[in-house]
Amino acid sequence: MRLRIAVLAGLALAATTATAAQAAPELSTSDQLKTRRYVSAGERAQINGFQDGRFYASGWHITGEMGGVWAPPIKLVDGVWFGIEGDWLGPATKFTSGWGYTRMQFPETSGLKVSRTDFAPDARRAALFGLRLENDRRAAKTVDVMVDAHSELMSRYPWAWTAPNAGEFNLADGGAYNGGRLEFRETGTPHPNAGPHDWVALVGSNTAATGGEAGPGHWGPQSPPVNCTAESQFFCDEGPFGKGTGGQLRYRVTVPGDGARTLWIAVAGSDKGAASARSELDAALANPDAALAQKAASRESFSRHTQLSL
Secondary structure (H helix, E strand, O other), rough: OOHHHHHHHHHHHHHHHHHHHHHHOOOOOOOOOHOEEEEEOOOOEEEEEEEOOOOOOEOOOOEOOOEEEEEEEEEEEEEEEEOOOOOOOOOOOOOEOOOOEEEEEEEEEEOOEEEEEEOOOOOOOOOOOEEEEEEEEOEEEEEEEEEEEEEEEEEOOOOOOOOOHHHOOOOOOOEEEEEEEEEEEEEEEEOOOOEEEEEEEEEEOOOOEEEEEOOOOOHHHHOOOEEEOOOOOOOOOOOOOOOOOOOEEEEEEEEEEEEEEEEEEEEEOOOOHHHHHHHHHHHHOOOOHHHHHHHHHHHHHHOOOOOOOO
């Protein structure tokens, strides 16, 4: 009898474990998204943001500049923001963490269900943002999508309190809209001991842009940015060392009736010049859906060899 009970208990535990394993790849929350940070990391790049889909200033090693998209040893942009039909997306209402990616659900906009999937492909100095538009009506719907990006090309060192500090080492970015993409660049010699550098960040899509521009600003719904001060250390947008610029890309997207469409935006860069950055961007945009599936599959494979106890 004891053996039978033990076997039944073991089977029940196995069934419970199997059910939990099936649910394990994703965890979601709708609580306090503005105060919760997230990271979507790859081997050579990462996205650091907040779970409401915004990119507030964060961090103290380089005051206010530790968020955004990084491709070590440099930062690329402060953030990327999406708008539909002239209106910026409101704060996300639900955040989901998956194996190798994150996803945010936004309020319905222009009659479409909207979500954003972020991930950084392994082995690439690039990050991808997938804006998914779902249309539950019979007729196809065409919308104009705008994408703001604000650059901040800077080194991960020096820090706020070193000599020289991060602000003294950081040079002003230049920006241009070129060939349907945004190109941000920081060149020069920030310090006699550092030598010259040529840092480049690119923002683009595998969908042809209908237009774009580059210039100061471009903080999406966080425009104009709130500068961080001693009195305003939380939910400010721009740290004291920022010297970036910005730009906007625009797209015309048709979503089929009872269907969905994903607009993929990539941020890629290099500390080795424009050619290397373009190579990273092109590789990231070659097949984002396949790269996302590969990323999730690799993390699932890792999970079979990982045990964590908290």
